[in-house]
Every structure is written in C-alpha cells, then in structure tokens.
Amino acid sequence: MIDGFLALYIFMLAAFTGKEIIGRVPVILHTPLMSGSNFVHGIVLVGAMIALAEATTPLGIAIGFIGVILGAGNAAGGYVVTERMLEMFKSSKNENKG
Amino acid sequence: MDMHVLLVTAAKASYLLAALLFILGIKRMSSPVTARAGIKWAGVGMVIATLATFAITGTNNLAWIVAGIAIGVLPTWLWGRKVAMTDMPQMVALFNGMGGGSAAAIGAIELLKFSAEPSASHPLSTLVLAVIGALIGSISMTGSIIAWAKLDGRMDKRFTFAGQQAFNFAVFAAAVLAGLALVFWKLDVNLVVVFFVLALAFGVLMTLPIGGADMPVVISLYNAFTGLAVAFEGYAMGIEALIVAGMVVGAAGTFLTQLMAKAMNRPISGVLFSNFGGGGEGTAIAGAQKPIEAADAASLLYMAEKVIIVPGYGMAVAQAQHKIWELSQALIKAGKEVKFAIHPVAGRMPGHMNVLLAEAGVPYDLIADMDEINPEFKTCDVAIVIGANDVVNPAARTDKASPIYGMPILDVVEARQTIVIKRGKGTGFAGIENALFYADHTRMLYADGKEAANQLISELKMIEGGGGH
Numbered sequence: 001m002i003d004g005f006l007a008l009y010i011f012m013l014a015a016f017t018g019k020e021i022i023g024r025v026p027v028i029l030h031t032p033l034m035s036g037s038n039f040v041h042g043i044v045l046v047g048a049m050i051a052l053a054e055a056t057t058p059l060g061i062a063i064g065f066i067g068v069i070l071g072a073g074n075a076a077g078g079y080v081v082t083e084r085m086l087e088m089f090k091s092s093k094n095e096n097k098g
Numbered sequence: 099m100d101m102h103v104l105l106v107t108a109a110k111a112s113y114l115l116a117a118l119l120f121i122l123g124i125k126r127m128s129s130p131v132t133a134r135a136g137i138k139w140a141g142v143g144m145v146i147a148t149l150a151t152f153a154i155t156g157t158n159n160l161a162w163i164v165a166g167i168a169i170g171v172l173p174t175w176l177w178g179r180k181v182a183m184t185d186m187p188q189m190v191a192l193f194n195g196m197g198g199g200s201a202a203a204i205g206a207i208e209l210l211k212f213s214a215e216p217s218a219s220h221p222l223s224t225l226v227l228a229v230i231g232a233l234i235g236s237i238s239m240t241g242s243i244i245a246w247a248k249l250d251g252r253m254d255k256r257f258t259f260a261g262q263q264a265f266n267f268a269v270f271a272a273a274v275l276a277g278l279a280l281v282f283w284k285l286d287v288n289l290v291v292v293f294f295v296l297a298l299a300f301g302v303l304m305t306l307p308i309g310g311a312d313m314p315v316v317i318s319l320y321n322a323f324t325g326l327a328v329a330f331e332g333y334a335m336g337i338e339a340l341i342v343a344g345m346v347v348g349a350a351g352t353f354l355t356q357l358m359a360k361a362m363n364r365p366i367s368g369v370l371f372s373n374f375g376g377g378g379e380g381t382a383i384a385g386a387q388k389p390i391e392a393a394d395a396a397s398l399l400y401m402a403e404k405v406i407i408v409p410g411y412g413m414a415v416a417q418a419q420h421k422i423w424e425l426s427q428a429l430i431k432a433g434k435e436v437k438f439a440i441h442p443v444a445g446r447m448p449g450h451m452n453v454l455l456a457e458a459g460v461p462y463d464l465i466a467d468m469d470e471i472n473p474e475f476k477t478c479d480v481a482i483v484i485g486a487n488d489v490v491n492p493a494a495r496t497d498k499a500s501p502i503y504g505m506p507i508l509d510v511v512e513a514r515q516t517i518v519i520k521r522g523k524g525t526g527f528a529g530i531e532n533a534l535f536y537a538d539h540t541r542m543l544y545a546d547g548k549e550a551a552n553q554l555i556s557e558l559k560m561i562e563g564g565g566g567h
Contacts, residue, residue: 004223007333007341014329014342018349021124026467030354030442031449032127036137037350038190038321040120042144043343044200044328045170046113046151047335049163051207053155060207061159065166067203070239072170074197074324075148079141080178081189086127086134088183088456091463 032089035082042075105153112150113339119143120343124350130462147339170196183457184414187317187447188249194321195242198235201327205232206294208334213285222281224334229277231330233297238323240301245316248309249446257306263371266303273297304370311411311488313446315358315369322351354448361442361468363494363505383536387523390541392550395517396557398541402479402515404435406471408508409451410444412485412520416547419458422484425551426460428558438464439471439481439508441489472509481513483534484547487525491532500530516540519550 022033048071052064120143126136148167155163174193181189208228212220247253259265273296280289308316325347332340359366399405407426413419426436438460444451455465466474475481483490492511493500510516511534518535520542525531534540543550 004221007223010338010341011329011333011345014345015349017121018346018351019353021121021346022128022350022353026470028130028440028452028462028465028467029128029133029449031452032130032133032136033124033350034318034321034354034448035186035190036124036127036133036140037325037347038194038197039137039144040124040140040343041197041321041325041328041347042193043116043120043147043340044197044204044324044331045144045167046147047204047328047331047337047340048166048200049148049151049155050335050337051204052163052166053158053160054211055159055207057210060210061162063203063206063210064159065162067200067207068163068166069170070196070203071200072167073174074193074200075144076171077174077178077189077193077196079137079144080175081181081186081193082137083134083141084178085183085186085453085456086137088453088459089130089133089462090456091130091461 028089032082032086035078035085039075039078039082042071042078045071045075047071102156105156109150109153110338112146113337116143116147116150117339117342119146121346124346183453184417185250186453187313187445187450188246190447191242191246191249191317191320194317194324195239195246198238198242198320198324198327201235201324201331202232202239202294202297204331204335205229205235205327206290208331209280209285209290209293210287213287213290225281225285227330228334229280229293231327231334232294233273233277234323235327235331236294236297237301237304238320238327240298241305241316241323242301242320244302244305245308245313245320248305249313262303262307266300269296269300269303273300308370311362311443312369314443314448314450315355315362315366317447318351318355318358319366319370322348322355325349325351358443358448361506363502383531383533385536387535387542388540390517390543392543392545392553393557393560395541395543396554396561398480398515398517399429399434399482399554400432400558400561402434404437404474404478404480405429406437406439406475406478406481406510406513408439408441408481408483408486408490408510409455410441410484410486410489411446411450412487413547414445414450414454414485416485418484418547418551419454419460421548421551421555423455423458423460425555425558426464428555432558432562436464437466437471437474439466439468439510441468441486441508442506444486444489468506468508475509475512478513479515481510481516482519483510483516484519484550487532488530490534491530492537493530493533497533502530510534511537514539517543519543519545519547521546
C-alpha cells in the first residue's frame, strides 16, 4: 500500500505534468492529444487484470471479467484510432522533399 | 528472495518504465512532427505494463483474464481499423466510456471485497478514493455511451423535460449520499448496488440534454473523468502506474476542457446545465441573403490572390473534405495562396476538422489557428465558409443582445468577399441568425458541400480552359 502523503505528492506532480505537457498547444494538436490521452488511460486494464486475479466470488469474477474486457477495448481501440489519425498528418514541406 | 516477491518487484519496475514511456509519448504528441513516434512509445509502454501484470496475477483466474483481453481487443482493433474518419468522434467517445466502465468495475470489486472484511482492515483514504473513482468512472461510462449514440445518429440530438435539472440534481445528490453512506455508515452489498445504479443513471441523465456544438466540451470532459477515475482506483489498489497515467490524462483533459469552454465563451457548468440559445434572441438583422451561382463564385476565386477556407461541422456531414482539397489544389496550381482556418470548437470533438482535412491530404502547415489567421482575413480576397455557422457570426463581437456575444470567432466578415456554401437558409446550433450571411460582400452558394466543391472545380477548369485573363 502506498503511504497517503506520498500518494498525494504523486497525484500533484502527475497533475502538473499533464498540464505542462499540453500547455500552449496549437489547435492542430488537439486531435492527437485528445485521442492519445484517451488511449493512455487504457492502463486501467492493468488494474482490472489484478482485480480479476484477486476476485474469489462468482460475482467478483463476473465484474472483473467485464472490467478486463472494457479496459482492453479502451487500450486497443484507443491505440488503433490514434495511430490512424496521426498517420495522416503530414507537412507540405516533407512532400516537396520526397 | 521468494519468487513471487521477485516477480512483483519486476512488474513494478516495468510499470515505472511504462509510466515514463506514457509521459514521453504524450510529450511527443504535442508536435505534429514527432506525434507518430509518440503514440508508438505509449503503445510500447502499454504492452510492457500488460505483460508485466501477468507476473503479479500468476495463474489466478488466468483463463478469464486472457479471454477478457481477447474479447476486448479483437473487435475494437478490427472496428477501429475500418471505421470512417468522419466517425472518429463517436469512436473516441466509445473507447473512453469503456475505460470509465473498467475503472467503475475495479471500484465495484474493491467495495464488494471491503464489504466482506471487518471494517478496520482498510484505511479511510482507500475507501474514499475507491468510492469517488467508482462514481466518476460510472458517470463517464454511461455519459460517453449516450454521447456515442448521439454522435452516431442513433439518438435524438437533445432530450429535455420539465424539471430536468432539478431531477438530475436529485439523482446526483442521492448518488453522493449513497457514496457517503458507504464510507461512513455501512459497507453493505445492497447499498453498493444502489450507489452504482444511481451513478450510472446520472451519467445518462446528465448527457441527454447536451448536443451538437457542445459535444467537443463533453467528450473532453468525460476523457478527463475517466483519467481521474483510473487514478483514484489506482490509489485504492496500490498500483502507481494507474495513478500517474490516470492523473496525467485527468489534468491534461481538464485543461483541454477549459480551453474548449473558453473557445465557446461559456463556463463548463453552462454547457452542462443550460441549453444554448436560451439566453435571448439577439438583434434582428436587416437585409437579405444574396445568392450566387457556382460559375460566378468560380470567377471570384479565379480573380483572387489569397483564399481562406473555413470548414465546420457541415463539411463533415457532407463528407466534402476530399473535394474541398481538390478545389484548393486547383487554386494553388493557379498560383493562389490557400489557407484553412480552424475554430477550436469546429466539429464534434476537439480537433475534428484537423482529422478530416488530414484524411483528405491537406498538409498541416496550411492549417491555421484562430489567433494566427484572424489578422489575415483583412488581406484575403475570398473567404469560403463551408458548413460553419456560429463560429463565424460577427454578432458575437457586436451584438450584446446575442446569446453568443463574447464568443471568440473567426473574423471572416473582414475578408473582401465571402462565399458561404450552405444547404439552405437555416440557422446554426445556437439557433440564431448569422449577420455574416447578410453582409454586403457575402454571397450564398446554396448547395450540398461536396456538390458545390465539384461545381466550383469544373467551373474553374472552364475559365482556365478559356484562357481568360
């Protein structure tokens, strides 16, 4: 278990990281950030896997199973969609060179 | 050291690596040049974290875990690969809802587990964050599903009834009360069920009255919600990777939501709890809309030196992005300067227009932000507005009685000539008349976006073929 205050520090520093990373971004980048961050919270899959592994009752297993399906869907779907969108972004300068 | 402890330590080290890859990946996504590498870095982090987790789970319920991952990954992967670019907003909403649901499921398991143990065995902070995470995760799940259904055209755009806000508030208050009771009174299984039913119901109720142009704010908000829910459940389970990744997304999402709301000049609470257009009628506009034929519009373009194209949601509906780029290429070939002006809330999700233009092949350096492009309208010979309405309405600057007064807009009205491509004379999402459409130098080209672009291309070819100068 994580110590309460240590966890608060992690929360605080991660929140600042999130804000700093996307601070002052041009509109053109809202897409990758929106969809990319949507993918990153697919990490919830890891939590769902551990919760399912620890579940002992049929109800717990059922809920954990649904949690793993949903988490895996978030991660996989989020990745594919983001990659497809980012693949399309190209500069006219690169085009001229190529 | 015992084998299991060693495996858990290895898994925790992998989580640290994954968290680092997520942060570096998102950082790379903040530049168009490195964005593609960024998502790959984050993807590698996800695979490492998932594989490492098997070291912790061991063989407990292993078949269920593997089956769950397979059922979750396969259909979304295949669906995500083939879905049309215009459908991206609803896909993002749907995947976000799945993440929220997963966080809510973790919360449910934790609460059920706690309810079976003596109350002293878990610290208060764990219980509180498990409850809050479950609450916002549930709201994010059902809210995102409703948002998906609306964006996918499966549901009436808005659903309102008398006393809706009071009713919604009552449901929310009841959900919070149930959560408080779980923390401070009794961890009872029935109460856990009541808590989740209320939280899930509130997500539905909250999203029902929201629609149209408010969607970018809502999608961004639910993305932040899921991030926060993941972070809180991560704390409840003691998994640092969930705390870091969830919190980074939660903060970034909150920031993006504020940005969206600011671009609409409305507080987030205004988007959630009041309907647009309810604030007043605005001053009536004198004059008439002046129509133009495609041939005349093409000759305006032929004579122009600088053209700015302003796309909106209507372009997505008409699927006109490819034809618009074809038209732009014809103009560029004829030696004209062409730029695209994007309003932050154009479309139905943050960055919606960028995706469509990129799909059509428009290089991103031709696409300009509102702040960047606004001073350029003065020097622009022709502005083409396709499917945008409220975001170009000068009433937002001049008419204090207008419900959109104060909203930052694209200064299309400053251009020497404006051609508005539009199906008919209807109003935009806010339901108000657009002063730009009545301006002296504005001409209306009444047609479907794709059709209009097609006509302009062929008319332009005819003019060029005639060799006229």
